[in-house]
Amino acid sequence: MLDRSESALGTVLRSRFYRSAFLSLLIAGVGLSAATPQLTLFLVRDLGTPLPVAGLYYVTNVASPIAGFIVGRWSDRSHDRLLWFRICSVVGAAGWLLMASANAVWMPFVISTVALSVAGGSMAQLFAACRDELSRHPTRAENRVIATIRMAFTTGWILGPVFGSWFGGVFGLRALLVATAVCVFAAIIPLGRQRVERYDAPSAGTPAGHPERRRIDHMMPLLVFTAVCVLAMTGDTIKFGYLPIYMAEQLHVSDSVRGLVIGIQPLLELLMLPVVARLADRFGPMRAMTAGAVLGLSGNLAYALSTSVAGLFLGQILNAGLWACVGALGVSIAQHLYPEGAGTASGVFLGAIPLGSAIGGTIGGIGVAAIGLPHVFFIPATLTAFAIAAFTVLSIRENREGRPS
Secondary structure, rough: OOOOOOHHHHHHHOOOHHHHHHHHHHHHHHHHHHHHHHHHHHHHHOOOOOHHHHHHHHHHHHHHHHHHHHHHHHHHHOOOOOOHHHHHHHHHHHHHHHHOOOOOOOOHHHHHHHHHHHHHHHHHHHHHHHHHHHHHOOOOOOHHHHHHHHHHHHHHHHHHHHHHHHHHHHHHHHHHHHHHHHHHHOOOHOOOOOOOEOOOOOOOOOOOOOOHHHHHHHHHHHHHHHHHHHHHHHHHHOOOOOOOOHHHHHHOOOHHHHHHHHHHHHHHHHHHHHHHHHHHHOOOOHHHHHHHHHHHHHHHHHHHHOOOHHHHHHHHHHHHHHHHHHHHHHHHHHHHHHHHHHHHHHHHHHHHHHHHHHHHHHHHHHHHHHHOOHHHHHHHHHHHHHHHHHHHHHHHHHHHHHHHO
């Protein structure tokens, strides 16, 4: 089976589960991206939260990797991988409904920390189920299969903000949060009553001696890789927070052009996902991630050195390459680095992406005060340079381990 050329799209279309996962991620992506850009406005306009306090909302993302790890561990002990996807989706729907009914400043912070951090595990467990299916039915196109399914979520993040702006303007922000809750719950529907049994490799099992210590040792490659990815992703929050301000106040760019600059990245990311996956199938996922980090470094330098909109467009194009690598390959690499726990690996990696946002927001606030715009982007550029070095080491290590003795 592994010797024949296979189409990722054909594999997805032939599989009822892969088709369902694609639709589920599309629905969830639309719902989440519709609400997320409006949350700060909701805190300020509807709850009367002071702007500096509202900016601290994203610090609640630090709970995401913890919740992702816990949900992942439970998932790795369950027979049906989709059980925890459904539980997380229900918790998420309840959390967004509570957010819509919030009447005090502290409530969104608690809801995000407790409920929405758990809800973030739903996507991770869906990808863990994809890994189980790929382990049962191997294919040379596995990176392209994951990328094809991931394209649904990216598409949702292109459509969602447009829908959210219109819906919130017409019906109000609380109604928008209710609509998000409906979308998060509706993500369960395409899967119906399907089950995906947890895949246990024949050699799976914890070695005797000190199980907990051995488990931590086995997780170190996963944790290192996740930490390196967080370093590479810190510039994204700074970009969303401060690039519009830089364009408006220093470059005096029109609203439409600002929207075009910000909106071009997810569109390009969507187009690059299958290309990145094909390159990973040919040259190796870790090499592709290293190349993606080089693009991210170049993108941050383009922001920092730009004196016109053209430089910002270039930065967006380059950063789209980094995020295409993260989206297409990140969770798959994480699962390979910790093969005895696909649910844990998926939960830790995807839970760390919001953590990167929280760290990036903190760095951005301090950096803007210290060195101003656009030079603040030298900070994420430096962090991405460290990430490139780490990815290179991981790639060399991967090649040595994969070389026949």
